[in-house]
Amino acid sequence: MTTRAPLGATLLVVIAAVSQEVGAAFAVGLFAAVGTVGALFARFAVAGVILCAAVRPTVRGLTRQAWGAAIALTATLATMNFCFYLAIARIPLGIAVTIEALGPLILSVVTGQSRAAWLWAVLALAGVASLGLPHAGGGHFEATGFAFAAAAGVAWAGYILASARTAVEFRRVDGLALATAMGALVVAPFAVASAHLQALDWRVLGIGAAVGVLSSVIPYSLELISLRRLPPATFAVLTCLSPVAAALAGLVVLGQQIGVLGYLGVALVTVAGIGAVRSARSGRAEPLG
Numbered sequence: 001m002t003t004r005a006p007l008g009a010t011l012l013v014v015i016a017a018v019s020q021e022v023g024a025a026f027a028v029g030l031f032a033a034v035g036t037v038g039a040l041f042a043r044f045a046v047a048g049v050i051l052c053a054a055v056r057p058t059v060r061g062l063t064r065q066a067w068g069a070a071i072a073l074t075a076t077l078a079t080m081n082f083c084f085y086l087a088i089a090r091i092p093l094g095i096a097v098t099i100e101a102l103g104p105l106i107l108s109v110v111t112g113q114s115r116a117a118w119l120w121a122v123l124a125l126a127g128v129a130s131l132g133l134p135h136a137g138g139g140h141f142e143a144t145g146f147a148f149a150a151a152a153g154v155a156w157a158g159y160i161l162a163s164a165r166t167a168v169e170f171r172r173v174d175g176l177a178l179a180t181a182m183g184a185l186v187v188a189p190f191a192v193a194s195a196h197l198q199a200l201d202w203r204v205l206g207i208g209a210a211v212g213v214l215s216s217v218i219p220y221s222l223e224l225i226s227l228r229r230l231p232p233a234t235f236a237v238l239t240c241l242s243p244v245a246a247a248l249a250g251l252v253v254l255g256q257q258i259g260v261l262g263y264l265g266v267a268l269v270t271v272a273g274i275g276a277v278r279s280a281r282s283g284r285a286e287p288l289g
Contacts, residue, residue, distance in 0.1 A: 009229040013238040014245075016222040021246040023214030025093055025253035026207055027085060033204045034191065036085040039211060041191035043081065044184035046212020051177035051220070057170075059178070066169040072162040073179040078187065080155035083148045090145030092256040094247030095131050098269045099146060101243050102128060103153025104160055105273050108236075120276040127268025130261045173224060180216070240273030 023043075030039040062070075087096040105124055109117040166175035226235065243266045250256035258266075 006229050009226040010234070010238060012222040012226040013230070013235060014241065016219040016226070017239065017242050017245040018249070019214050019222070020219040021093065021097065021242065021249035022253060023211050023216075023218075024084070024088060024097075024246070025249045026214065027211045028088055028093070028254060030204065030207055030211065031085075031089050034208070035194040036082065036089055037187060037194045038191045039085055039208070040078070040082055041184060041187045042208030043212045043215050044078075044180055044187055046209050047216030047220075048177070048181035048184045050213070050217050051173065052181050055174050055177050057174035057178045063169070066175075069162065069166045069169040070175055070178050070182065073159070073166045073175060074182045074186070076155050076159040076162045077179055078183045080152050080159050083152035083155060087145050087148035087152060090142050091149065092258050092262070093250035093254060094243065094256065094258050094266055095262060096145065096149040096152075097246035098131060098243040098266050099128055099149035100153040100156060101240070101269055101273060102150070103156040105240075105269075105276055106153075107157040107160060108276050116279045117276045120272040120279065123275070124269045124272035127265040127272060129265075130268065131258075131265040173220065176220065236277040237274050240270055240277060243270050243273075 027039045027043070030042065034042070084096065084100060087100070102124055106121060109121045163176075166179070169175060170178075223235075230238075247258065247263065247266045250258070
């Protein structure tokens with residue numbers, strides 16, 4: 001007998017994915033004023049302040065292992081988002097997220113026990129290949145953008161591993177709050193050096209705050225709530241919808257058309273992600289609690 005996923009918790013994961021990709025679309029509007037590093041700082045700073053105010057993480061009595069986990073999470077989080085921002089500055093949002101999604105997909109295939117999962121990986125690679133094919137609109141292949149998106153995918157896989165380690169060393173989301181604050185401190189000097197300070201106004205600051213809330217605070221909060229009620233396999237399947245959410249956000253917010261082959265690639269990678277998760281599932285259906 002299978003456990004049916006609660007509809008409310010399922011909707012929370014979908015809303016989290018949409019919020020995250022809309023936040024990424026807003027970040028594109030910041031690049032001209034503050035650059036990619038400035039947009040990254042805005043995301044870290046806003047999320048770090050809100051998360052630290054909410055959970056009040058402490059650094060007293062932390063072990064060497066806990067500090068190592070927090071630093072690893074900071075490094076992977078910063079690398080993932082920086083490479084991702086460099087990618088969406090060059091290629092459409094939907095394509096960047098679709099390529100990035102290969103990271104956790106391949107991680108699940110490599111660490112899983114199912115040989116069938118490798119067939120889903122091949123399908124995902126075919127989907128990514130179709131993203132770069134020319135079409136009536138001229139195609140969207142840009143080698144540097146694709147490379148940054150792929151690097152973000154590798155960092156995403158590392159972030160998953162670092163998150164698992166952090167969850168062992170910290171309670172609740174204390175480790176994530178600490179890592180986000182550390183990321184803001186590390187990025188701050190580079191953001192100040194690269195930003196055009198004369199271009200800063202209330203509109204730019206407002207968009208920066210929106211990026212932090214939409215890209216980090218809302219998704220993290222909703223996913224944390226949903227994970228208490230959803231089976232892990234269901235949650236994993238729902239997160240595979242990120243490329244679809246990104247393609248829609250790019251279309252609605254940024255007016256980005258990626259063509260028939262582009263949308264086909266998004267669909268193939270999404271289906272491959274869902275298939276890989278389901279084939280690697282161990283059959284356990286209890287919520288994470």
